Amino acid sequence: MKIKWLNVWIAAFLAPTVLVLALFYIVPIGTVLVTGFMEWDGLRAPEFNGVNNYIHLITYDNTFFIALRNILLWSLIAATLHVGFGTLVAFVLYKKHIGWRFVRGVFMVPMVISAAAWAIIYKLFFNDEIGILNHMIRSIGFSDFHVNWFFDSPASFFAITLTWLFYAVYVTLIVYNDLMAIPKEVHEAALLDGASEWGMIRHINLPLVKKAIGTGIILSVTARIAGFEEVALTSRGGPGNDTYNITLMLYDGIVNYNYGYANAAATIMILLGILVLLLINRVFKMNESTY
Amino acid sequence: MIINIRKWPELIVSYSVMTFTVLVSIFPILWILLSSFKSNKEILNDPFSLPKKIDFQAYMDVFTQYNFLGYFMNSMFIAIASTLIALFIYTMAGYIFGKFNFRGKSFLFILCTITLLIPGYARAQPIFTIIMNLDLYDTKAALILVYASFGMALALFILRLSFIAIPKDLDESALIDGAGFWRIFWNVNMPLAKSGISTAGILMFLNNWNEYFYALILTTSEKNRTLPVALEFFNEAFSYNYTRMFAALMMVILPGIMIYVLVQEQVQQSVASSGVKG
Incomplete structure (x- = not known):
């Protein structure tokens, strides 16, 4: 009798979470995958139309290829420069020079601000009339400098990149955490063998935080694939379709009641995410133990 | 004290990186803050100068004339309600995942995370349709429900570990004392899982406070608008009054920064106290 009551409690405690899992995760993801192959405007019942949404998505205009190109370029920049900078900061903090705590604390600030607010801050920052950036450029001698960053091509692409390029504090924290976990003996042994500072970084620290860097790459590339605010609130995909991405396609699909199309875009987003995960897992051998 | 000359290049590189990191992190915010005290003319002509005087007129204007308080209260209410609901249901599930065994447990946990x-x-689209079908479109309840669902994986991850860390002997002695399932959960385990619960709560609150995309597609009327969405309307309303635009931006980002400053202290404290114990 007692055992039975325990099972009731367990079921009752899990029930709300299982409901959330079903209603907000399993049903939506299933819907996305299935209705990507359906004609659906939200009013009439969905009807299968094969791969028409995907054909429409790819061939309607060249938006899809521009979106794909942007996402690939942004992902590449995120995986190299963005993660590289985050890792560099982690290695510098690891030295624990005076002020390192302050740097770590301040680096986190842009992350606790709404991404929408951050996008608008940068929109003003790059504004030709009031933005501080163009004022600075003009004041150092280029007095005729006028670029409407978010409205000119290709400036728009770079301006959007700059809204996130240096804000890699998550990478820093993950890498820093793994650096701190390196046993002291490893460094002592290396010193006895006459390792130089640079040699220690290259041959000991860097290989030992490889997995943290891999995780950082997965996180930052996924953020680029699903990026929204930094585009929607600045260039809105423009000029033309220059800075379009998949989340904007998805958003436009929803607000235009083109649900099948929206979910085809969502499916591509999910697939790209899984692809990145598998790829990085393989390249960084994330399943093998470090020590 | 003599500093080894061979250390100099390393010091120069390190401090350059540290200075750059601080600059990119706070320069834009500092610029917004200073500009929010300047007149339009100063913003256009002397972007580098300090404000002539510190007055909060623009802040007052945003506050009194543009329903800032309304949006602020919406954001606060939605973020707090969704975080509390999420904490409640994921703490219960985290407790089960951390302390009990049942068939399919690891499968369910992996599925959740x-x-x-x-x-x-x-x-987005299926959730939009679900909210429509529940007749919750353009309500605060819609956002509360959706936001409560967001933190699931992260919260379960953190909470399961906090409950695993609590010794089982405590449960057993409470059981012998005649405590029931709920009392063992609420009076014995919950107080000990406090730090995990607050960490999960803080992370979820910040995410919910800052969320933009779902607030944009699930609400439309002014009475349910949250601050991140309102920002865009401010941006249009103030297109020629930059001072107010900057003031509004400051007012939107300040609560998040303040919460973070508070949390940072708490994190440092927990590190210090665990150091004493260990």
């Missing part, structure tokens, strides 16, 4: 790998926006 693997959702972290699916971009949140990819589920």
Whole structure:
């Protein structure tokens, strides 16, 4: 009798979470995958139309290829420069020079601000009339400098990149955490063998935080694939379709009641995410133990 | 004290990186803050100068004339309600995952946490339709419900570990004392899982406070508008009054920064106290 009551409690405690899992995760993801192959405007019942949404998505205009190109370029920049900078900061903090705590604390600030607010801050920052950036450029001698960053091509692409390029504090924290976990003996042994500072970084620290860097790459590339605010609130995909991405396609699909199309875009987003995960897992051998 | 000359290049590189990091992190915010005290003319002509005087007129204007308080209260209410609901249901589930065994447990846990790998926006259309069908479109309840669902994977991850760390002997002696399932959960385990619960709560609150995409597609009327969405309307309303625009931006980002400053202290304290124990 007692055992039975325990099972009731367990079921009752899990029930709300299982409901959330079903209603907000399993049903939506299933819907996305299935209705990507359906004609659906939200009013009439969905009807299968094969791969028409995907054909429409790819061939309607060249938006899809521009979106794909942007996402690939942004992902590449995120995986190299963005993660590289985050890792560099982690290695510098690891030295624990005076002020390192302050740097770590301040680096986190842009992350606790709404991404929408951050996008608008940068929109003003790059504004030709009031933005501080163009004022600075003009004041150092280029007095005729006028670029409407978010409205000119290709400036728009770079301006959007700059809204996130240096804000890699998550990478820093993950890498820093793994650096701190390196046993002291490893460094002592290396010193006895006459390792130089640079040699220690290259041959000991860097290989030992490889997995943290891999995780950082997965996180930052996924953020680029699903990026929204930094585009929607600045260039809105423009000029033309220059800075379009998949989340904007998805958003436009929803607000235009083109649900099948929206979910085809969502499916591509999910697939790209899984692809990145598998790829990085393989390249960084994330399943093998470090020590 | 003599500093080894061979250390100099390393010091120069390190401090350059540290200075650059601080600059990119706070320069834009500092610029917004200073500009919010300047007149339009000063903003256009002397972008580098300090404000002539510190007055909060623009802040007052935003506050009194543009329903800032209304949006602020919406954001606060939605973020707090969704975080509390989420904490309640995920703490219960985390307790079960951390302390009990049942068939299919690891499968269910993996299923819950693997959702972290699916971009949140990819589920937008079905969630939009579910909210429509529940007749919750353009209500605060819609956002509370959706936000409560977001933190699932992260919260379960943190909370399961906090409950695993609590010794089982405590449960057993409470059981011998005649405590029931709920009392063992609420009076014995919950107080000990406090730090995990607050960490999960703080992270979820910040996410919910800052959320933009779902607030944009699930609400439309002014009475349910949250601050991140309102920002865009401010941006249009103030297109020629930059001072107010900057003031509004400061007012939107300040609560998040303040919460973070508070949390940082708490994190440092917990590190210090665990150092004493260990």
